Amino acid sequence: MAHIDLNNDLPGIRGPMAYRPETAEPLNALAEILLRDDNNTLTRGERELIGTYVSYLNDCFFCQNVHGALAGHYLQCDISQIDAIKDDFRSAELSPKMKALLSIAASVQKGGKHVTAEQIEAARAQGATDVEIHDTVLIAASFCMFNRYVDGLGTWAPPDRQFYVDRAPRRAEEGYQSSV
């Protein structure tokens, strides 16, 4: 049960978003532009993977499953493949640039100061642009907010991971603006 009375039974972030629609609007707008806007040189799948990985590091069950399922949908891989990336992205079949960006995201999750100049150089050496580095840091930072919002209010999450996989195609199509 959530720490406060949300006046609804919606799972995860949808509960507090329905409780306070005024703050839900910019939260969804931020997710939409960072994760879904087509004016971006990182694919939707790559951006969802950054969100998934940070949510996994923050141990947020709801977010890592929602975004893991979306990453799987875009990248055409199943839960076990997404789990393998979360477990050890360096050994996964990802581009060297994505590995460098995921390493930056992991440092952001620990704290902004953990990002080193060497990590940034490594990402640039693999072709990452300034905007891609910016977006990686901001996506990781945003999930440090979303994950805390979800778990800090003690929201509930459907335990069946297939629930998230089944919903992913519709979420991918409709986007985040309509998620409440």
Add this chain to the structure above:
Amino acid sequence: MPHIAVEEHLPGITGLLEYRKDTAQPIRELTQILLRGQSTLTEGERELIATVTSNGNQCRFCTAAHTAAADIFLDENKTSSCVKTDIESAPVSEKMKALLVIADKVRESGKSVKPEHIARAKAAGATDLEIHDTVLISALFCLYNRYVDGLATALPDNPTFFGYLAERLKNHGYMRLPQGYDHLKK
């Protein structure tokens, strides 16, 4: 030196919000609603929540900015200094102590917030909405602090910067100034 090319006259978050204005817009809107919108918490109390989280995350820019903003609203600088050192002995209400503790737990991790932290706040008169907003303000500053330090943004050269910034945040809030920020160039 910042990891990406931001305008030199805009230190900390101010340069990042101009670097990518389309992502800045919802971040600004969320901050404006949470810190300046209608609330049973005063603006000073909400700036203290931002200060405690930024201080706990050791983000120098955000801590200095929101300390200065809290000081302007509270019209003194003792309270902001005390909450950064020890919440329990700070000159704030029992309700604010409980909310600041929740903010500090959120900063550690969402999972660090336990039923007893919530129960204490409710017993001290905090409403569900005040608890909700405290959690979201702290979570939002976990975003800001990581954004500012993750891209290694600069601190201002001039120590008077934060006083001017706090005036601006008090008088104009968190939305982008219509004329932009070119007038701040030396």
